[in-house]
Amino acid sequence: MPRTPRTSAKAKDRSSPIQLLTPEGEIVRDNKLPFDPLSADLPALYRDMVMTRRLDTEAIALQRQGELGLWPSLFGQEAAQVGAARALLPNDMVFPTYREHGVAWCRGLDPASLLGLFRGTTLGGWDPADANFNLYTLVIGAQTLHGVGYAMGIVRDLARDLLDTSKGGTGELPAVLVFLGDGALSEGETNEAFIWATTQSLPVVFFCQNNQWAISAPYSVQSTVPVAQRAAGFGLPGVRVDGNDVLACLAATRRALRKARTGGGPTLIEAFTYRRNAHTTADDASRYRESAEEKEWAGKDPIARLHAHLTATGAVEPAFFDEVEAEAKDFAEGLRSRCRALPEPDASLPFEHTYAEMTPELHRQLAHHRAHLASLQETAEHAGDRA
Amino acid sequence: MTTTTLARAINDGLRHALSNDPSVLLLGEDIGRLGGVFRVTDGLRADFGADRVVDTPLGEAGIVGTAVGLAMRGYRPVCEIQFDGFVYPAVNQIITQLAKYRHRSDGRIAMPVVIRIPYGGGIGSIEHHSESPEAYFAHTPGLKVVTCATPDDAFTMIGQAISSDDPVIFLEPKRRYWSKGAVTDAPSLGLHRARTVRDGSDLTLVAYGPLVTPALEVARVAEEEGHSVEVIDLRSLAPLDTATVIASVLRTGRLVVAHEASRTHGIGAEIAARVQEEAFYALEAPVLRVTGYDTPYPPSRLEEEWLPGVERMLAAVDRSLAH
Numbered sequence: 180m181p182r183t184p185r186t187s188a189k190a191k192d193r194s195s196p197i198q199l200l201t202p203e204g205e206i207v208r209d210n211k212l213p214f215d216p217l218s219a220d221l222p223a224l225y226r227d228m229v230m231t232r233r234l235d236t237e238a239i240a241l242q243r244q245g246e247l248g249l250w251p252s253l254f255g256q257e258a259a260q261v262g263a264a265r266a267l268l269p270n271d272m273v274f275p276t277y278r279e280h281g282v283a284w285c286r287g288l289d290p291a292s293l294l295g296l297f298r299g300t301t302l303g304g305w306d307p308a309d310a311n312f313n314l315y316t317l318v319i320g321a322q323t324l325h326g327v328g329y330a331m332g333i334v335r336d337l338a339r340d341l342l343d344t345s346k347g348g349t350g351e352l353p354a355v356l357v358f359l360g361d362g363a364l365s366e367g368e369t370n371e372a373f374i375w376a377t378t379q380s381l382p383v384v385f386f387c388q389n390n391q392w393a394i395s396a397p398y399s400v401q402s403t404v405p406v407a408q409r410a411a412g413f414g415l416p417g418v419r420v421d422g423n424d425v426l427a428c429l430a431a432t433r434r435a436l437r438k439a440r441t442g443g444g445p446t447l448i449e450a451f452t453y454r455r456n457a458h459t460t461a462d463d464a465s466r467y468r469e470s471a472e473e474k475e476w477a478g479k480d481p482i483a484r485l486h487a488h489l490t491a492t493g494a495v496e497p498a499f500f501d502e503v504e505a506e507a508k509d510f511a512e513g514l515r516s517r518c519r520a521l522p523e524p525d526a527s528l529p530f531e532h533t534y535a536e537m538t539p540e541l542h543r544q545l546a547h548h549r550a551h552l553a554s555l556q557e558t559a560e561h562a563g564d565r566a
Numbered sequence: 567m568t569t570t571t572l573a574r575a576i577n578d579g580l581r582h583a584l585s586n587d588p589s590v591l592l593l594g595e596d597i598g599r600l601g602g603v604f605r606v607t608d609g610l611r612a613d614f615g616a617d618r619v620v621d622t623p624l625g626e627a628g629i630v631g632t633a634v635g636l637a638m639r640g641y642r643p644v645c646e647i648q649f650d651g652f653v654y655p656a657v658n659q660i661i662t663q664l665a666k667y668r669h670r671s672d673g674r675i676a677m678p679v680v681i682r683i684p685y686g687g688g689i690g691s692i693e694h695h696s697e698s699p700e701a702y703f704a705h706t707p708g709l710k711v712v713t714c715a716t717p718d719d720a721f722t723m724i725g726q727a728i729s730s731d732d733p734v735i736f737l738e739p740k741r742r743y744w745s746k747g748a749v750t751d752a753p754s755l756g757l758h759r760a761r762t763v764r765d766g767s768d769l770t771l772v773a774y775g776p777l778v779t780p781a782l783e784v785a786r787v788a789e790e791e792g793h794s795v796e797v798i799d800l801r802s803l804a805p806l807d808t809a810t811v812i813a814s815v816l817r818t819g820r821l822v823v824a825h826e827a828s829r830t831h832g833i834g835a836e837i838a839a840r841v842q843e844e845a846f847y848a849l850e851a852p853v854l855r856v857t858g859y860d861t862p863y864p865p866s867r868l869e870e871e872w873l874p875g876v877e878r879m880l881a882a883v884d885r886s887l888a889h
């Protein structure tokens with residue numbers, strides 16, 4: 180690893196995304212985003228990305244086998260997610276969309292709990308407080324306002340002396356990291372979130388994975404202005420990084436979170452990347468995009484470039500890669516069986532959790548439903564007797 | 567016991583909540599410095615500070631969406647929507663997030679959020695300032711919807727709504743903001759109970775919010791004509807206190823339901839359905855509805871006749887009694 184990396188060739192081009200790790204695996208410097216490579220655990224980042232990809236591949240397989248109804252793949256976005264997530268401190272709160280499986284992994288969320296929503300056993304699947312990772316939000320843009328409101332709460336907690344900033348050993352204000360897609364930038368709610376965050380100078384960072392597609396809509400359908408530039412009109416800094424560069428994503432998010440924690444207000448980070456799979460397992464990307472484009476982005480793989488770097492610099496023993504592979508394989512096998520073992524929900528679940536206490540009408544309706552289920556059961560048993 | 571206006575009673579209720587619970591905060595357009603366009607939050611910013619009585623940017627989705635996030639962080643936000651007709655930009659957050667979070671999270675995440683909405687007509691205003699959107703919300707599982715008709719209820723119900731661990735749409739009958747009444751500290755009814763505001767034996771008249779006052783007038787006139795009308799103030803539209811209504815209809819055998827909101831798929835339809843399910847054989851006459859028409863709210867020069875008032879309610883009472 181060179182102690183003084185050369186300046187990135189891209190650093191002079193203002194609109195091109197900031198890069199700290201080239202596709203060839205070289206660490207470079209960019210004055211727009213100062214970064215000490217020694218502050219990153221490169222093998223750990225590599226492992227995170229491999230495990231994340233394995234989680235994704237396995238979930239796709241589970242969908243094909245009928246174990247999941249649907250899966251939104253993050254293939255190609257591993258660096259963006261791992262880079263952003265590894266910038267977080269334990270007390271920070273994450274508001275994901277529905278594609279942030281890599282962030283969930285880094286937060287230490289039990290990966291099997293991500294599957295319930297897509298298997299249909301739950302609409303959520305985990306306690307957001309466990310890993311400071313909120314539930315997935317499927318309504319595009321809605322979570323941006325939740326993150327902002329949560330940050331309003333943090334600020335008020337501070338004023339009320341409720342914050343134990345020593346918790347997690349950070350000594351700092353928690354910040355909020357909100358994830359969103361390029362399509363989400365067109366939603367009014369996202370724009371309102373930027374307005375609230377800037378006018379109140381809230382401790383929130385918006386991390387937009389511009390994977391260039393919103394289902395079939397290319398970015399040009401959403402805007403004629405690059406994502407990061409759109410920040411200026413709201414009065415928040417916009418930073419554009421190479422989303423397939425885990426170091427650039429890590430550095431930009433760290434810097435923005437630090438700024439947020441110390442009262443510097445929000446930042447919008449654009450991680451320029453590519454959704455290499457279809458939108459979800461139910462989508463067919465060949466109907467709206469060229470395979471040449473997909474091939475081009477296959478050549479910019481985020482894991483390959485860190486692999487190249489680790490190999491070229493000899494930062495790890497060759498056995499390291501085999502160990503990570505073996506771990507991923509074990510993990511995938513475990514995930515498969517844990518998916519099948521996810522508990523089936525009880526039919527009373529929706530009735531019980533619509534309100535803090537069931538209303539008399541819901542009690543009546545649940546009783547009716549139970550009677551209905553019992554009669555189904557009876558019919559099935561009769562049919563069994565006859566058979 | 568003090569006598570005060572309905573608007574002032576809500577102000578007192580908010581003040582009470584802000585004083586007693588540091589996690590309560592108010593969010594809305596023009597609610598701080600101005601005290602709200604109806605002055606319901608008058609003086610609260612001066613006493614509790616701009617952090618707790620927040621003048622928000624002009625965006626209803628933003629108001630409710632950030633309230634959801636604040637609730638996740640342990641706060642009890644009370645949102646003010648400036649007028650009924652301006653709640654619609656927030657409907658996405660209300661229906662897809664606020665109403666569903668408890669369920670989505672298997673009961674882990676509560677949404678103790680109140681959304682105050684001045685609603686209803688009769689104030690001679692321009693478009694979007696006189697609507698009655700209650701049925702949209704009452705049709706949404708996860709939401710609770712209540713409305714007050716008197717200063718006394720306004721004071722106690724706003725406090726109960728803020729204490730509720732479920733999201734509450736709190737509808738304020740704006741044409742009654744200046745009506746005066748006694749506010750007591752007497753232990754009040756639960757938030758989701760209807761109240762029989764006048765006993766009667768010949769017919770049950772159900773109303774809520776702005777129409778409770780004319781409903782009582784109807785009962786008074788009917789009495790002069792020799793008919794005993796029982797008046798029920800529904801108070802809670804979701805959940806509905808059907809038991810109180812059914813018990814009354816079992817005695818009177820006749821039911822008229824009144825609301826300003828348009829007729830079809832309205833609250834009246836739901837009450838009629840439940841009454842025929844549970845009190846079919848007690849009914850002496852069809853259940854009748856006296857409502858706004860199935861049109862957009864009219865220009866104000868037409869509103870007096872368009873709105874269901876004493877005359878139309880009396881006509882329905884007569885029709886029912888004629889059976």
Ligand SMILES: Cc1ncc(C[n+]2csc(CCOP(=O)(O)OP(=O)(O)O)c2C)c(N)n1
Pocket residue numbers: 276278317318319359360361362363364390392393394454458
């Ligand atoms: C309000 C809303 N409208 C439409 C949809 C359907 N939908 C689901 S994902 C999606 C595209 C989102 O694109 P983007 O924000 O770029 O995120 P990505 O899927 O690329 O991660 C759409 C239109 C939705 N979930 N929510």
Ligand SMILES: [Mg+2]
Pocket residue numbers: 360361362388389390391392393394
């Ligand atoms: Mg996208």
